[in-house]
Amino acid sequence: MAANETTPVTAGTRRRLDLVGDCAACHGLCCVALPFAASADFAHSKDAGHPCPRLGADSRCGIHANLRGSGYAGCAVFDCFGAGQRISQHTFGGRSWRDDPGTARLMFAVFPVQRQLHELLWYLTQAEELPAARPLRPALNEALAATERLAAAEAETLLGLDVAAHRAEVNTLLLRASELARAGQPAQRRYARGADLVGARLRRADLRGANLRGALLIAADLRQADLGLADLIGADLRDADLRGARLAGALFVTRPQLDAARGDADTTIPDGLARPAHWTGGSRPRPRRGR
Template sequence: MSDKSGTQVRRELQADCGNCFALCCVALPFAASSDFAITKKAGDPCPNLKADFRCGVHSELRQRGFSGCTVFDCFGAGQKVSQVTFEGRDWRGTPGTARQMFAVFPVMRQLHELLWYLAEALTLPPARAVHDDLREAFEETERLTLGGPEELTGLDVAAHRDRVNALLLRTSELVRAGVPGRKKNRRGADLIGANLKGADLRGANLRGAYLIAADLRNADLRSADLIGADLRDADLSGADLTGGIFLTQSQLNAARGDAATRLPGGLVRPAHW
């Protein structure tokens, strides 16, 4: 991390499906719902998966009921497991690796997600007081991602995540402290379908909040902490997310918005808005 900018690191943590053996299409389970047209067990290849590890309906995923696939983000874990952990051996060509590879993938994804948040935290000037701790946590997390299959499957990733999360929470507090006025604390709140049109949520703590199908049109979400917030089908039309903390592209992809929605730097307007 010392010789790379946070922006550069986060670019490297973007999914590269061309160098992955379609691990998200096989290793993970999904249930028939509004996000997935069918039910599939963990370890079973999706029936839409082709022999070359490409999706046979990629251009029609939303129309065919697989919107969940369009919002999933592995944070680059897929290519790391495929090309680094298993050195380019795929689960079809070397079926003996399949079970272990599928077990490693979700662990790696969690580690890469933490790297994504830590990299962002290191770009935030108000969190300068904890940058040394953040950098140390980043380097430790990166070291863990380079472990062998046995090390990764044996890792207590929850404990590591808790340690990192304490730093991310402190980062959030330092950043939001610079926002004037009283900040709302809706951490983990059930705001499913809530009418928050035009709400003043600047600098709010919305960590892990359930905002499914919430009306956030024209809401002020500047510098709000949105880590882990569920924004599926939330309406962000006209909302201001400038400076939103720990917001990911997959969260935006799961929401709705329009040309007037203001986004944090580094994130792009989803094609379906």
């Protein structure tokens, strides 16, 4: 992914670009290390540690250009946040899991840990750039540096890391940043963390500043809803209808969330994220980022 030409290339933007999966620099780890079960998201089942039959000898997906049409929507929405190339090129110094069984086992075990660390780096980078979170900037910088040190560690160190404890510590800081950013917003609708909003009718809803952390928004109707400064960390947006919705300014949005949802040219998205290729055209021209 490249930064939008109209987006200033700040230090945070450069850091986010490093946190996007680069398949050309990876050994196809997500296609081997992770398991998946035959479902609407995957055309067949695969055990962890076994290569997907669609993976070529060059470690590239043979159907990458048509994942959805081939029955692999789950692959289309996956993002390692740059963990794959970090492990392939740095943690293991360019060695592939094909080199020897010992390398493969360790690499596959480390991959989920590294992905969690890179996801935290993505969130911390966004939090650091929030103007309202300026009082937390020293703590956010410290958390960023600590997470980066962990991500740069040797494979054995990563394997012994209590990543759940680190996530909990970082999440406390992210929640404080979110509260500062959302302060003063209408938030006319109040939701508990992990709210069940499956199929909810929220068309044209004013959700500015809403806390939607972990919310189940599967197949929710969010057409033309205003999600400015809404906290969407961990929200499940699979098949959510975001046509005409305002996501510009929403907090902690990720590429997999956008890819899992349905949107159009009228949907505004946060800076630093690419518009999914499968989104449809809109009813009228609007800025592609922000408004």
